[in-house]
Amino acid sequence: MVSGNPGAVHTIVQQKLWEERLVTALHVDHALANQPALDWAQVASLPLILRNAQGELAVYRALVARVGNLDFSCEQHPVSRDALLEMVGMGLGATILCESASRHRANVAFRPIRDANAMIAIEAVWPKADRNPLRHRLLNFIRKHVARFTSAYPINEFEAPSTAMARARDRG
Template sequence: MPTQLGSRIPLASLIQTLAVAEYLNIRHAANALRTSQSSVSARIKALEEELGILLFERNTRGVRLTEAGRLFVERVSAGVDQLDHAVKTAGMAASGECGRLCIGIHALIPGSFLAELIGRYREDHPGIEVKITEGTARNAVMQLRANRLDVVFVAGAPELPDCHSRRIWSEPLLAVLPERHPLAGQPTVTWADLAGETFLVRHGGTGPQVHDHIVLRLAGRWPAPSILRFDIGRGTLLSMVGQGFGITIVGAATSLLPAPGVVFLPFADEPEPVPFSAVWSPFNQGTALRNLLDLAARMKRESDQ
């Protein structure tokens, strides 16, 4: 395949051509570029020979663009401007000043650690476009592996062989009961208290993990719990609890949501708070992602103090 002419022209020749077109004087252009007049003259002549086109008409006072030269300079000037913009944009992206960060989440509850993290990140890095996708942990990790997400935040501390993960924050686990429930007036509940209850869980968000946790904690207890799954949002789930459809369990951040008709009770026998982790690909070396993880680590230290 024949090589295109444009790919053989040195960028320096184009830049010197633009300078001569600006000053219409080879000596002045050479001074502006901090090079010799002979070097500029030689490059311009070599470019004209390569193109087979006369770009400048020489005279004793300087040079003048030919019509072909004027059209050539217009197109080259636009191309060099685009190249300059591309270089600057790439540099800003490499430094984390601009670009896009795609985040998978289970929920974004106002006042929660995750909401505060994303809010502070957007304040600190206004040039980064933050895109958020909500879904289950399983779906989020699948999108991460398909390079559609840069990082996902999930409940638990997953150990995935093809991903990096780090615990970011934790929340106590709470039982959510209707205000008129017999246990609603207690300061805490135990899992034994909830044996035989009807639990409501969601298909989305952390619903699958909540389902598995209930099954694990109440395995072998009698009477056995009933677990009903619904394709609903978090707010509707809390409303259903308030209306007496059943009970559920949530991380403490959910208690920040408006939830009339329900009470949130901590577990007396839950061994530790629920960890929440960031998961990302080891091949993602982007500065935007690193800045987010660094900010999360700083906020975690601040919250622990």
């Protein structure tokens, strides 16, 4: 990471907090919406639409790394996640997102991707020199809650920690 000072380079600290499963959002009338989970070959067969911001290709590159040699069709749009999901609901394609972002939407079905490489790490990243006590307290809070919920409510094969936490919250 480079700061506004041209000669200054800062070391970054990166810490994994949990892993989360990727899901495919597709129109409820699509034939694959009836499947309990999808694999990357099925996902690659869909007309995919992804978000990008100012030409950023990180999401596209992550998709390419996961689908391997499979051919796929993908359009990128500089829109919000909500707008992208509205496009899915209108039948304009399917998209991929974290399970924690898959809340109920009209005309959209969310299906987990079952392949092993469909898990992504949720990480905290900060400059090594940053000694902000609020960040340390926030990270400790997150670690405790993730550990507490994932041990008290084991995550099933296709469930993200955020879903396990919601399930635990609903149980009281």
